[in-house]
Amino acid sequence: MAKAKSLEDYMEELEKIMNDLEREDLALEEAFKLYHNGMKVLKSCNDAIDKVEKKLIVLEEE
């Protein structure tokens, strides 16, 4: 099973997107694409946080 991306992976992606967006020579079209991507990653971040308050799970002995 491929492990789902962690919040840290997403944050790293965000960081990269922003660095790219800061580049002077970036084409506008590319910028739009990056921005779009960034918004998607942000959503993924929020999804990853999964805002449900969790109760302690206690494992039973097998």
Added chain:
Amino acid sequence: MENEQVYSVSQVNLYIKNMFTREHVLNNIYIKGEVSNCKYHSSGHIYFTLKDGKGQMACVMFAGQRSGLSFRMSEGQSIIVLGSISVYERDGKYQLYARQIFLDGLGALYERYEQLKRELQKEGLFDSSHKKPIPFYNNRIGIVTASTGAAIHDIQTISARRNPYAQLILYPAKVQGEHAAETIVEGICRLQKENVDVIIVGRGGGSIEDLWAFNEEIVARAIYSCKVPVISAVGHETDTTIADYVADLRAPTPSAAAELAVCEIREVQSGLEISRVQMAYLLKRKITQNREQIERYKLKLELLSPAYQLRQKKQYLVDCEERMRELMKLKLQRKKHQLAVYMERMRGLSPLEKLQSGYGFVTDSKGGVVRSVKEISIGDEITISLSDGDMKAIVEQKRARRR
């Protein structure tokens, strides 16, 4: 006597002291015996005598070493002292300088601890190169500890405060007593299958025997081979177990472990919000930049366009015309002025002016101007013009005269 070297007492004492110092065995030695004549001095130093059935030895534990003693020594106790043997020069006596003192029985445990620690260290179980970094954001946090006790309670409290969305999964282990180590190992194995991001292994404080499970080799090996990063949190800050050495990260207490494993969710969320704003800003800036670039191109293009060029040339022509006109006007004025000057001069030279002042103008019968008497013969008809008319005359006489 004369040829023999004579030494002072202190020289010899120093010499003997150096002999002790060079002896490695004496510098790090465990000695077992019974406490007698124990005095806690007000300076913090402890003086006592260690003895067995056949002998005795003076001992001192300096105030600076007191952390190596975790109980109150009293007469008759059976203890093991770790320290070095050296000479007290002033008295010329050797004594044991204690660094750590254990109650006997525990001494054996410590030995096992020290030996296992040495072995595992040699084997590389404590190598920092093997240690996995603890992820910053952990969604699922495995915990191996007792289901009752301060440790799980502290972890739950801190976790809920920092990030209520983090899922805690507890494997209730026995943390002391018989088979405690086995349940801890089992917990580490089980939690790995639960797809957790990090595992906290620990318990609250206790005596060295209470913490002993965390000094067991099977626990150390389970932590070492665990695929998920492990944070150890055993006892208090001052207790260091083998598990602490092997773990990827050592937390001084279970509470501290929770702080390390569970991130502050508000920070994460505000970080995301900052990212969102930043991205929007960057895109906006990009758009503005592009707009400005377009404006610049537009201007450039306009400058290069044929229409603009034509306009430019027309303007040039208009300018030329204007200049020519100006120049012409200037020239004309200058000529007019010159003409006036000439006219003035002309007036001065006019023959009519001369006639006015009594001069006459002589022409012959053919109308030619007569300038010399030689051109005229006696009897020739001449015309004399004066200012107001002409007269005809016949020449009667002529005489040349030099003027």
